[in-house]
Amino acid sequence: MPDSSLLNGRHFQIFTAVMRSRGLAEAALKLGISKAAVSKTLVLMERETGVALFAREHGRLVPTAAARRLLPRAEQAANHLAWALEEATALAQASTPTVTVAAHAPPLMALLPKAIQRFQVSHPHVNVRVQVVGPPEVLKQVAHHEVDLGVTNPPAPNTISYVQMCERRTISEDLMVAVMHRRHPLVARSTVRPEDLVGLDVIALPEESPTSLLLRATLQEAGVQPDKGIVASTSMGVCALVQQNVGIGLINPMLLSTGIFPDIVSRPFRPRVELWTEIYRSAIRPLSEEAQVLARYIEEVALALPGAGALGKGRAKSRAVK
Known part of the structure; x- marks a missing residue:
């Protein structure tokens, strides 16, 4: 044997x-x-x-x-x-505690700044490192223990192997919005529907983006195939182009909560496309006490977001896929 x-x-x-x-x-x-x-x-x-x-x-x-x-x-x-070696190295060097976070654009802009500010007050001697990457890379970094926390959308099908190595908690639910320059013709509409996109320059996210997958399914169901437009790697890139009136975008409204794009106007997109923001952590590597505190602050900031997009207290959901 x-x-x-x-x-x-x-x-x-x-x-x-x-x-x-x-x-x-x-x-x-x-x-x-x-x-x-x-x-x-x-x-x-x-x-x-x-x-x-x-x-x-x-x-x-x-x-x-x-x-x-x-x-x-x-x-x-x-x-x-790898985790054991990292811990051994940290102990040997008596290094300063550090919490690392990976996030894509909407939570990076809307959630992390306030959460990190609170964390700096409560844990002034702990370093925070932030990685700004797309949703698939966020999951990969959490699964490979390159970061402590990930904040991003639920996974696309091609990232399922990484999700199996993570625990996730939904912290915000939002509805997709159409974003456009304040001088765009669609500003006159109270809502934007799939048929309104025909013939327009649509600034899309990459095909593998979870938001793109949901949008593509919605457009196909409506029988609409918009003209091929510009592809931006992140929703931040979408907004930067919309700010210059290059075209119209369809994104998570969380990114607009900071007010950094003064010339952008949003309109509800119908039919409703639900978007979730989740915190990810390793399913096998325990979080440090410091990382747990920062995760709690991120969730509390999400709960305090104005409007109906944030989950009500007590509605956050934990999911472990193992």
């Missing part, structure tokens, strides 16, 4: 790197070890588990079905190792 007692987190870390790379050479480069060491680890894993993990086709290693099935668990083991 195979004996896996010789395997440890480092072996799974190397296996994961190979699975996420184009070959042994690239994996070795990422890990800072030799290609021979990578190959030796794979041989050891196959011997100790008794399972064929790779087949060689046309001179290249190809993962087997067993390897693909093992990957999520291997990533968890590798992440545990």
Whole structure:
């Protein structure tokens, strides 16, 4: 019977790197070890588990079905190792406590500033680092323990593997709005509907954006196919272009709560497209006391947002996907 007692987190870390790379050479480069060491680890894993993990086709290693099935668990083991090493390094260096947050544009502008200001008062000796990235990257950074907290939309289907490694809590529910320059013709409308977009320059978010997926489904149901327009990587980019009257955008209204775009007017979009903002944390790595406090402040700021967009007290929802 195979004996896996010789395997440890480092072996799974190397296996994961190979699975996420184009070959042994690239994996070795990422890990800072030799290609021979990578190959030796794979041989050891196959011997100790008794399972064929790779087949060689046309001179290249190809993962087997067993390897693909093992990957999520291997990533968890590798992440545990990385977490332990980070903690050991922090203890050795007696470093200043730090809380790291990744967020995309709407919560970055509407929630984090006030939450961080409160945190600076209550925890003046704790550093806060903020990563500004799109929703998929937020989830990836939380899942890989690169940040303590993530604040973003619910995931698109292509990010489900990351979500399985996270706990999430809904902190705000909003309805999509159409944003336009104050001189745009649609300002005269009380609401904007799919048919109103035909023939207009629509500034869209990337196709993989959760907001874009919801909008695309709504437009398809209405039988509307707007002309291809401009794609901005973030809703902040959408608003920057709308501010210059380049076109019309469809976004989460949370971004407008700061008033930094004085020439932008919003109108309700119908049919209703619900947008959620959630806090993400690792499902396997416990949060520090400091990170828990900052998470609570972020939620409290979301609850205090004006209008019907914020959840009422007691309505926040926790979800763990494991």
